[in-house]
Amino acid sequence: MELFLDISSVDTEEGDYILQVYKSIIEQESPTRVFSLGVNTHPDSFFFPGLIIQPPYPSFLSKLKRDGGFNSFVARTIKKIPDAKWVTNHPFHIFSNKATQVLIASNLEFLQQPDAFDKKLFNKKNLKSALQKAAKVIVPSEHYKTLIQNESSENKIQVIKPHASPFARPLSWEEKQQVKDKYTSGKDYFVSIISGEKHEFVNLLKAFTIFKKWQQSSMQLIIIHDENAHQDFSKLETYKHKSDVHLLQLSEEEKLQVLASAYACMHAVTQESIPFVVINAIFCETPIITSDLPAIKEMAGDAALYASATNVEDISRNMITIYKDETLRKKQVEKMKELVK
Numbered sequence: 001m002e003l004f005l006d007i008s009s010v011d012t013e014e015g016d017y018i019l020q021v022y023k024s025i026i027e028q029e030s031p032t033r034v035f036s037l038g039v040n041t042h043p044d045s046f047f048f049p050g051l052i053i054q055p056p057y058p059s060f061l062s063k064l065k066r067d068g069g070f071n072s073f074v075a076r077t078i079k080k081i082p083d084a085k086w087v088t089n090h091p092f093h094i095f096s097n098k099a100t101q102v103l104i105a106s107n108l109e110f111l112q113q114p115d116a117f118d119k120k121l122f123n124k125k126n127l128k129s130a131l132q133k134a135a136k137v138i139v140p141s142e143h144y145k146t147l148i149q150n151e152s153s154e155n156k157i158q159v160i161k162p163h164a165s166p167f168a169r170p171l172s173w174e175e176k177q178q179v180k181d182k183y184t185s186g187k188d189y190f191v192s193i194i195s196g197e198k199h200e201f202v203n204l205l206k207a208f209t210i211f212k213k214w215q216q217s218s219m220q221l222i223i224i225h226d227e228n229a230h231q232d233f234s235k236l237e238t239y240k241h242k243s244d245v246h247l248l249q250l251s252e253e254e255k256l257q258v259l260a261s262a263y264a265c266m267h268a269v270t271q272e273s274i275p276f277v278v279i280n281a282i283f284c285e286t287p288i289i290t291s292d293l294p295a296i297k298e299m300a301g302d303a304a305l306y307a308s309a310t311n312v313e314d315i316s317r318n319m320i321t322i323y324k325d326e327t328l329r330k331k332q333v334e335k336m337k338e339l340v341k
Contacts, residue, residue, distance in 0.1 A: 002081055003031035004074070006088035013195065014106040017162045017274045018089050021104050021138055024160055025087060037074060071095045091130035103134040107273040108144050127151070140274050143294040161299075162274050167256035168283035179261035183246060189220035190319065191262035191286075193255065193277050194229055197269055201231035203312050204266065205239055210316035212241055215323055219263070222246045224255055260284035264322045264329070267291070268309040275299050282339055287332040289318040303335035 005022050009015060026034060075095040078084040088094065089104040110122035131137060131152040138158050139145050145157050171179070180186050190208070194200050201223065208221045221244060225231065236242055250258065259265060259280060264287040267277045275296045281288045282303065290296050292306040305322060307314040322329055 001029060001031045001083045001085055003029070003034045004078060004084060004086045005034065005036050006086070006090065006093055007036045008093070009089055014089065014274055016165075016276060017106055017140055018104060020163055021106075021160055022087065025102070029085075031085070037077075075099070091126045094130035094133050096133065100135050101133060102136045102138065103130050104138045105131075105144060105148060106140060108139075108147050109271040109273050111147055113271055141295050141298050143298055162276065162279060164279045164283040165252060165256055165276070167253045168280040169256075169260065170283075170285040171257065171260045175257075176261040179257050183222060183248070183258065184220040187218045187220050188263045189222050189246075190264055190266055191222045191224065191258055192266040192268075193224045193259070194231065195269060196228060196230045197271075197309075198230075199310075200269065201225075201229075201233065202235055203268065203310070203315070205235065205245070206312040207266070207268075207315035207319060208241065208245070210312065211319045211323070212244075214316075214320055217323070218244075219323065220244050220246065222248060222258060222262070224248050224250055224258065256280060256284065259286055262286050264289060264319070266315065266319070267296075268307055268315050269293075270309045272296055278304065282336045285333050285336050287322055287329050289315065289322065301335070301339065303332055303339055305332075 003026065010018055071093060072095075074086065074093070078086050078099045085100045085102065087102040087104065089106045091103065091105075094101050094103055105127075108127075111124065111127075127148070128151050131148060134152075134156070136156050136158060137148065137152055138160050139148070140160065140162050142159060145154075145159055149157060177186070180188070183189075192204055194204070204221070204223060211219070221241075223245065225233075225247065226249060233247060236245060236247065239245065248258070259277075265277065265281045267275075267281070267288060267290040269291050272291065272293050272295050275290075275293075278288055278290055278296050278300050282300065288300060288304040289307055290300065290304050291309045296304070297306070305318045307318050309315075322332075
């Protein structure tokens, strides 16, 4: 069997999960060759150390431009190979022919929040068509399986749950202290790894203000972001507690060290397909204040405190609770240990 992988979205928020699924398929099916196809280009070793990933098949980018479209090129290429298998996370990259196709339904949030997505790309019609054509559908949660089981036979839906980062682990007291010394002059802190959701940054500042009002402490707030966060960080310039807030851009390993050393993690979002922040916090044994969303609750259960992402009073109330109630905080950590077993 020759395996063709769609790498168009490996740089997105779902990218880590997509790569995890690709690795699982490769380990289970032992393909004779693996090819990467997509509008992105990466080194042959991009995916998995020790596995040779063939460069885009053959002269992909030039053919794509000349032949007029991703789907038409992939369909014609794979049609020539009797034992080819095509794996993609895009419903609109599932095409009509007899090739074996696998759909990774890694983000179905548009089914519940359609106004937050581009309707030309994310719509029920495209999804329904792809579910019918795909030989197998892979989803990251039982919740997602429930969302699509009426449109696809249950026996071809497989749940592959996401894994934590290899850097996610609990740290010793000495290691935590080194991290705190480096970033907050030894002070305890809340941490938030923010996405690109509108108002996420501002809501964090508002919740932290309420926490500071009721708890006169030296607690700090670390906000980790990347260059695509799309937040108005200029708000920090006039923020009352500016000196207690630290904006950081970190490597994956550094990010997980900061997460593992935090007093608690705040992850209040309005939508979440794959809750990597929550999963990593569980493996780091860092108490979590997060959103009451099905994908998150399936992963965290009662090992987290839940708040509405748009209700700053709700978020701050949980911050105060976790700060004042050390017994509750320890119970959360014990529940996380049980989840990891």
